[in-house]
Amino acid sequence: LISAGLRSAFPDLMLVTEEQSDSHKAQGHTFLIVDPLDGTKEFIHRRGDFTVNIALVEQGVPTRGVVYAPAKERMFFTLA
8 A cells, every 4th residue: 555655656766665575675875765564563562653654765875764663653754
């Protein structure tokens, strides 16, 4: 769901995601990195300490990042 939305919104950007191992072989200087479920154990045990993480890397440098904690309804973002 997250990958599909990002691909739709940013069709020209490469997408590297933890759950799609084929994407780990991709090479480029500008891309999105996605960890759609950071804190799997916390999620499985229904604790609220899990997040969705997305970063934009431009010319090899991280320039933007978003961390969303859905159970806590909190979002953090940065511009590098």
